[in-house]
Amino acid sequence: MFRMRSPAAWRWFLGFLLLGLQLSQYADASGVIHYPRRGDGDEFRATYALAQLQLALDKAGSPLCLEPSHFSMEQERALVNLARNQRLDVVWSMTSIEREQRLLAVRIPLDKGLFGWRIALLPSNRAQLLKDVRTRDDLRQFSAGQGHDWPDSLILRSNDLPVTTSSSYGSLFRMLSAQRFDYFPRSVIEIWDELEHPRGKLLVADTHVLLHYPTAMYFFFSRKRPDLAETVRQGMEIALADGSFERLFQQHFAASLRRADLNQRQIIELHNPLLPDATPLQRPELWFTPTVQRP
Structure with missing residues (x-):
């Protein structure tokens, strides 16, 4: 040595x-x-x-x-x-x-701010699952899928919405197809690419509801x-x-955004308890505001 x-x-x-x-x-x-x-x-x-x-x-x-x-x-x-x-x-x-x-x-x-505007992914054989949803109370009968460490999980739960979680992004698509939960809320600017991915081949985008919570x-x-x-x-x-x-x-x-057809959807507003006070909501040039139906 x-x-x-x-x-x-x-x-x-x-x-x-x-x-x-x-x-x-x-x-x-x-x-x-x-x-x-x-x-x-x-x-x-x-x-x-x-x-x-x-x-x-x-x-x-x-x-x-x-x-x-x-x-x-x-x-x-x-x-x-x-x-x-x-x-x-x-x-x-x-x-x-x-x-x-x-x-x-x-x-x-x-x-x-569009990560706070969410459309549900659904199994293709349950495409009309949310057609009668008009309010947060209506939505509570269904379970959402999310990542276990995503802020979205806490946001949905703080609004008394049932959530099933996974530690893997990819596994959430398999769990949705297997109906381990009912819907997978995805941003309006990411859902279409996900549907074109091989893992999205048995899934569809809901055409009825738009979830919203302020985030960035x-x-x-x-x-x-x-x-x-x-x-x-x-x-x-x-x-x-x-x-x-x-x-x-x-x-x-x-x-x-054109494909999402936002003005034909029923919006359901959720509060976000995780939003920091320093979020620059006073700067309108930083945010996209869709034209949507309000409850």
Whole structure:
């Protein structure tokens, strides 16, 4: 066994540690932003957020480039790694009071609030399940499916709506097909891509109801990286001001919003106890407001 008995050996060892520290610092300044990799077949779910993130970097004049993490990550694992400043530099997710306490949020909603406008996925043989639903009380006879660590689960439960959860996003589609729960509320800007995915082949979108609760999807950063959060915030503000944010949003979602036919749906309003007080609801340019029927 090697023992560092001599001063020369100690100098060699300390030099090795210093080199490692320098390499670590170099890696931190390597010009790469790591984001959570999606599982195989789910890469499409990151396309829009990555496009907005790259736009923000470009508008801020940043040379940073984007790279996925080595392994795919479910949402909560990604947020934990981000909070620890380990292996990830950014995550985009729905906001909550708890998430804004442990992470730095750039309070510009990527989704313009549309992650709070929800259409139900249903098994194709139960397409008319919600046709008589007009109120929250009507909806309580049905069980929703959600991720166990998603803010949506707590939001639905706080409105006294039954919820069945899973730790895996993909398994929720299988559970819905097997009628382990009745409906799977999905954002109006994600449901159509999910239906075109192989896992959605036995499912349909409800045509009757639109759930709504105020929320936002933000870019989140470690509290140890306020510089990175500020760079992205500045870039997003520039993109909002020059119209490029809106053009990118429309490019990705205009067709989905037309397909959703929102003005023909019965809206059911839900309260969101997880919404932070700092949510910029006073800035109307940040939000999309569909024209819908009110109860």
